[in-house]
Amino acid sequence: MTKIAVIVGSLSQKSINRHVANDILKHTPADVEIVPVQIGDLPLYTQDLDAVSIPAYDRVREQLATADAVLIVSPEHNRSTPAAVKNVIDIASRPYGQNSWQGKKVAVVTASPGAYGGINSGLHLRQVLQGVGANVLSAPEVYLSRASLEIDERTAGFLAKFATQFFHWAK
């Protein structure tokens, strides 16, 4: 069974990115297990916390360390990746020497109602993930512009194609 951890970068109840993630996950093959990684309850990381037991940290570190691949679907906040996404990346990169991202296959999707599809967020995320040693899926790239809670047929087809390629790569 291939295990895929999924991070949605938005904490919003009516998140467009969660909707996009769910649309991609409709195409999950039968032999793939999806592990949703909650990031909204994670205290902001500081290395002082390495000496303390934090169950929410243990949970996400374990989910990411044991995943065969990770899918991040995220909005853009002020021309970069949301703080909550950067926080989980930092948490799972530490304590020093226990970096859950090292060699991990990670795919990045961004979606925005704006014209640029959250591309700044997507490119920044790729840079950060490469910095922690992840194996980032280089293509296909998905920066979904004019995104909304209504996914039209053309977009659904595009996401289905991405899903097929992503799951094939993840296995």
Ligand code: FNR
């Ligand atoms: C945004 N949004 C936004 N959009 C964008 O394309 N580029 C940006 O730099 C920003 N900046 C930004 C900052 C903050 C603090 C918020 C809350 C929002 C708009 C954003 O794309 C929009 O709210 C989407 O609906 C976010 O995706 P979710 O949360 O619906 O998945």
